[in-house]
Amino acid sequence: MSIPLSVLLNIQNPDRFKVHLASWNGDSHPLDVFVRDREEWHFWNSWRSGKDEFNRRYILSLIDFYPEPGVWLFGGIYEVVGRKGHNFSHSYSVVPVDQGVDLIGRLKIYFRRPGRIRAIKLDRYYEGMHVSELLKEVYSGARFPGYENISHDFRTLETVFSAHRPDWKSALESVKGVYVIYDKSSGKKYVGSAYGDTGIWSRWSSYINSGHGGNDELVSVIRDRGIEYARENFRITLLEYRPARTDDRVIIERESFWKEALFSRGRWGLNKN
The missing domain is CATH 3.40.1440.10 (GIY-YIG endonuclease)
Known part of the structure; x- marks a missing residue:
């Protein structure tokens, strides 16, 4: 029996969240970025396209766990405290929040992505997200296979x-x-x-x-x-x-x-x- 995400990450107001489905951008895999440089990973959550996709107060950030199709690694929750959109300085000003901080890099979530979109409304998909695995330690790359x-x-x-x-x-x-x-x-x-x-x-x-x-x-x-x-x-x-x-x-x-x-x-x- 699968465990709903809400059991480990209970979000009271999902209608205030957008989900960031971070995946291959043509240059880097966010899973690799998360492992090698947390500051660079933070930047991934502050980058803004011209669409203002993260137009709610909070971002639930998920990382494509590419070794396992349909699985995402929890990358943290961010509050959007500012937006820029002039010339080449498109960006969000975001700060990490405390909720779920002990699960960052450890909680793996099973969720079928709806197409290739990178931003979705959490309240539409929250109930369809389930716990895949809870790692003992923060993910730091593939395990030694022998x-x-x-x-x-x-x-x-x-x-x-x-x-x-x-x-x-x-x-x-x-x-x-x-x-x-x-x-x-x-x-x-x-x-x-x-x-x-x-x-x-x-x-x-x-x-x-x-x-x-x-x-x-x-x-x-x-x-x-x-x-x-x-x-x-x-x-x-x-x-x-x-x-x-x-x-x-x-x-x-x-x-x-x-x-x-x-x-x-x-x-x-x-x-x-």
Whole structure:
């Protein structure tokens, strides 16, 4: 039996609220924004289009929880205390309110969005919103899935690394391994490895920070198209991992094996050697 949202978030006057259904804006996912920078997330709730969509006193802010269709993460309640709409300074002046503050980033809500609209009247949809899950801690990116299940888009890993998720960090710092970066746009692959004293976490951090990790062919791609290209098209998969005490020569040999197996050299891939 589903639990109505009102059980955990009891709003007495829903007719005074608009709901902000924050979702992909063509540049960023709000879920990633929420994890990496709360000030930036606050800005998402103060941005105003020319329509004055949030024309009620309060905004109930929900974040598209894109790993689970139909699920939204509670992003807080804001009071609109001012509006601007001149030239290029369209914005709302908003302040967060105390109600539900302990649920921000923890409360997941099941709700089927009516089309692609970003602002709806809460009183029309409040009864149709239900609790999906209440997380023990504020959401800080995808949970570590186990070494055998690491195959994630660049954008997802960017969120994980920017949040320094301890489950991922402790796991990847302690192993060496071989991985493949797949470019979904070109179909080409780059096989790389992490060895020495740094572990996979350190090596992948270089990719997340730059988009290319210093590899010649990837540098060329990112130099021409920017790191947003990596966010949109790169997917990183861990092919195999070994304990940190493993001799580096073993890792290098396995890297060579995977380059052959996946045809990542020459016109089919992004490896030069």
